[in-house]
Amino acid sequence: MFTKILIANRGEIALRIIRACQELNILTVAVYSICDKDSLHVKFADEAVCIGNNPSSDSYLNINNILQAAINTQAEAIHPGFGFLSENAEFARQCEQLNIKFIGPQADVINLMGDKNNARQTMIKAGVKVVPGSNGIVRNKDDAYAQAKLIGLPIIIKASAGGGGKGMRIAYELSQVKDCFEKAQLEAKKAFNSDEMYIEKYIENPRHIEVQVMGDEYHNYFHLFERECSIQRNNQKMIEEAPVENINDSTKKALYDNALKACQAVNYTNLGTVEFVMDKEENFYFIEMNTRIQVEHPITEEITGLDLIKMQILIAENKKIPFKQEDIKCNGHAIEMRINAEDPKNNFAPCPGQIKALHFPGGKGIRIDSAIFQGYTIPPYYDSMIAKVIVHGRDRDEALEKAIRSLTEIDIEGVKTNIDFQLDILLNENFLDNKYNTSFIQEMLKEDNNV
Numbered sequence: 001m002f003t004k005i006l007i008a009n010r011g012e013i014a015l016r017i018i019r020a021c022q023e024l025n026i027l028t029v030a031v032y033s034i035c036d037k038d039s040l041h042v043k044f045a046d047e048a049v050c051i052g053n054n055p056s057s058d059s060y061l062n063i064n065n066i067l068q069a070a071i072n073t074q075a076e077a078i079h080p081g082f083g084f085l086s087e088n089a090e091f092a093r094q095c096e097q098l099n100i101k102f103i104g105p106q107a108d109v110i111n112l113m114g115d116k117n118n119a120r121q122t123m124i125k126a127g128v129k130v131v132p133g134s135n136g137i138v139r140n141k142d143d144a145y146a147q148a149k150l151i152g153l154p155i156i157i158k159a160s161a162g163g164g165g166k167g168m169r170i171a172y173e174l175s176q177v178k179d180c181f182e183k184a185q186l187e188a189k190k191a192f193n194s195d196e197m198y199i200e201k202y203i204e205n206p207r208h209i210e211v212q213v214m215g216d217e218y219h220n221y222f223h224l225f226e227r228e229c230s231i232q233r234n235n236q237k238m239i240e241e242a243p244v245e246n247i248n249d250s251t252k253k254a255l256y257d258n259a260l261k262a263c264q265a266v267n268y269t270n271l272g273t274v275e276f277v278m279d280k281e282e283n284f285y286f287i288e289m290n291t292r293i294q295v296e297h298p299i300t301e302e303i304t305g306l307d308l309i310k311m312q313i314l315i316a317e318n319k320k321i322p323f324k325q326e327d328i329k330c331n332g333h334a335i336e337m338r339i340n341a342e343d344p345k346n347n348f349a350p351c352p353g354q355i356k357a358l359h360f361p362g363g364k365g366i367r368i369d370s371a372i373f374q375g376y377t378i379p380p381y382y383d384s385m386i387a388k389v390i391v392h393g394r395d396r397d398e399a400l401e402k403a404i405r406s407l408t409e410i411d412i413e414g415v416k417t418n419i420d421f422q423l424d425i426l427l428n429e430n431f432l433d434n435k436y437n438t439s440f441i442q443e444m445l446k447e448d449n450n451v
Contacts, residue, residue, distance in 0.1 A: 001317060002026050002077050005103070006070045007041065008091075009081030010060060012371045012388065013293075014041035017079050020309035029073045031066055033059035035379045040371045047073055054381045060084045063091050070100050077101035077316060079309075083383065086292040087114055087163075103316040105291050109266050113289045117160040117198045123286050126265035128258045131277065131285040133200035141178040147199045148177045154204065157181050159188030160196040165235030167191055170202050205439045206277035208232065209244060209284065211259035212300045214271045214311060216321045221263040223256040224300050224308075225330050229275075231425060233348070233441045238418075239425060240296040240336045242303050245396055246434045251282045262289055270315050271297075271308055277438075295338070295388070298369060302334035302392040332392055333399040337407065337422050339370075339387040341378050344421040352380040356414035361406040365392040365399075378415060386417070396434065400426065 005021055006029040007014045014030060018041060021028045030045035035054045042048045049069040052059035059065070061084055070078055078095055080086035086104065089111035095102040104110070113119045117137055123130050134147045137160060148155050148171060157180055159167025167188030169180035181197065189195040212224040231239040244252070259274035272291050278284040297308045306328070315321065341351045358374045370387035372378070378386060389406050393399035407423045428444065430436050 002101070002313065004029065004046075004073065004075045005077045005079055005313070006031065006066070006073065006075035007045070007079050007081065008060070008066050008085055009079075009083070010036055010039065010041060010371075010382065011385075012369045013081040013083075013295075015044065015371045016369060017081060017309055018044050020307060020313065024310060024313065026313070029069065029075050031060070031069050033381070035381065038376075040373065049073065054379065056084065056381060060382075063088075063094060066091075067094060067098060067100070071098070075100065077103055077313075079103040079312070080292065082292050082295055087290070089114060101316050103312050104270050105266075105268055105272065109268060110291045112266060113272075113291050114163075115160055116158060116162060116288060117196065119289060120198070120286075122265055123262060126261050128261050128265070128286045129284060131200040131203065131287065134198050136198070137196045138181070138199050141181045144181040144197070144199060145174065145177050148174060151199060151201050154202040155199050156202040157184045157197055157199055159184065159192055159194065160198055161192040161194040162188060163192075167197075168235070203277050203279055203285065205437045206230075206279055207437045208237075208275065209247075209255065209278050210273050210275040210294075211255055212271070212273055212294075212297070212308075213259050213263050213268070214315065214321065215263050215268045216315050217269055217318050218320050219264075219267070220321050221260050221268070222321065222325050222328065223259055224304050224306065224328060226252065226255055227296055227299060229296065230436055230438045231431075231440055232438055237296065238338055238441070239422065240299055241396070241399075242296075242299040242334050243330055245333070247278070247282055251278075251284070255284060258284075258286065262286065271312050295385070296336050298367060298388065298390040299334035299336045299392075302367070302390060303330050303332060304328055305331065332394050333396045334390060334392045335399050335403045337389045337403060337426075338385050338418075339389060339410070339412075339422070340384040340418045341386050341415045342384045342418055343416040344418050348418070350380065350384040351416040352378045352384075353415045354378075355412060357411060358413070359409070359411040360387070361389070361409035363402075363405075365402050366406055367391070372412075386412075400432065 004027040028045040030048040031051045051065040085091040089107045092102040093107035154172045169184040171177045171180040208229045215221040228241040228244045276284040342348045354377045360368045367390040391402035
């Protein structure tokens with residue numbers, strides 16, 4: 001059993017981890033940048049260490065400073081949360097070398113699954129369904145052109161080391177391929193310091209379905225059902241639901257089987273998410289595996305009754321997962337809405353600043369994951385997400401009622417937010433009818449601009 005864990009993150013996820021540790025009687029160490037000195041994760045941790053200046057490169061991405069903080073406070077383990085260093089194989093490797101437990105999979109697994117091309121090849125060998133595409137790295141624009149002719153249009157050009165929608169371009173015509181390749185490669189080099197690219201068939205207007213998985217050191221692998229993550233803008237999720245109600249049970253079983261094959265192929269330990277795209281005929285294809293806790297993990301917690309952060313800690317302590325697959329039940333329906341400090345009317349520009357007044361909704365089946373408070377100043381250096389509203393109901397209709405009520409009850413003054421935009425999504429007829437895909441927001445914005 002760990003006695004002290006350092007949290008290498010900030011905001012609501014750091015607070016979420018601290019609360020789980022408190023319930024397990026584990027001491028916590030918060031790390032913070034200068035502008036975060038008055039943050040809630042600093043206040044509620046047992047210890048706090050300043051790790052650098054405000055830019056994330058000087059603080060939350062500063063491996064040396066974080067590891068030194070862990071050594072100085074005698075923390076036995078580090079929980080990376082999501083974002084920042086959570087999928088950094090070198091960080092996990094240095095933790096291993098210092099005999100500090102990284103709460104996540106091994107460095108080699110992070111490295112393998114973080115390279116999209118290698119992950120793809122590994123999944124092919126494991127018999128996991130993948131999107132048709134190039135057999136390995138595409139080196140230059142001429143190779144890209146040749147691959148496009150073989151695969152068939154449209155294609156999507158992706159950075160092998162990519163993530164977050166960067167280093168990606170879609171080509172609908174052969175005449176676009178070379179230019180798209182060069183632009184994507186340039187963006188990938190700048191964002192990831194790697195210009196290795198690969199190409200896949202572009203599945204138009206797909207749904208984005210992901211399966212929550214976990215595995216322990218004893219080669220036990222489990223799925224925790226699926227989440228619908230198709231409401232997204234620029235490849236960034238905005239609203240997630242669990243479970244997915246409008247696909248066949250046979251498709252769900254095949255999704256679970258493929259996700260577990262992915263785990264077994266890499267001897268996966270701890271929690272992770274296997275992500276798929278799905279077309280109108282419910283054909284689905286592996287796209288990537290996220291080797292960390294997800295922003296949307298609360299909706300899986302709501303339908304399973306499991307505390308996923310506690311599960312991460314238990315697995316990191318080399319304990320066997322104490323139940324069987326058939327013991328995990330799916331109960332009701334959950335929806336998560338990401339509340340961002342941004343201005344949807346100004347191309348979703350971030351809106352840092354001081355929160356002058358704050359009221360969150362409440363009631364049965366309403367959960368708020370947030371680290372903001374009245375008087376808190378949102379810094380301009382980090383992601384604009386300031387809260388997650390999670391609702392749980394007996395079925396989707398009840399969950400939707402709670403979601404709509406929750407958004408109408410929230411009051412955040414002093415900064416602009418996307419609350420009204422989220423409410424527009426929830427009240428949209430296609431969303432209410434559960435008929436949407438990844439093009440939903442793009443189409444909604446088009447309609448708004450035509451009004």
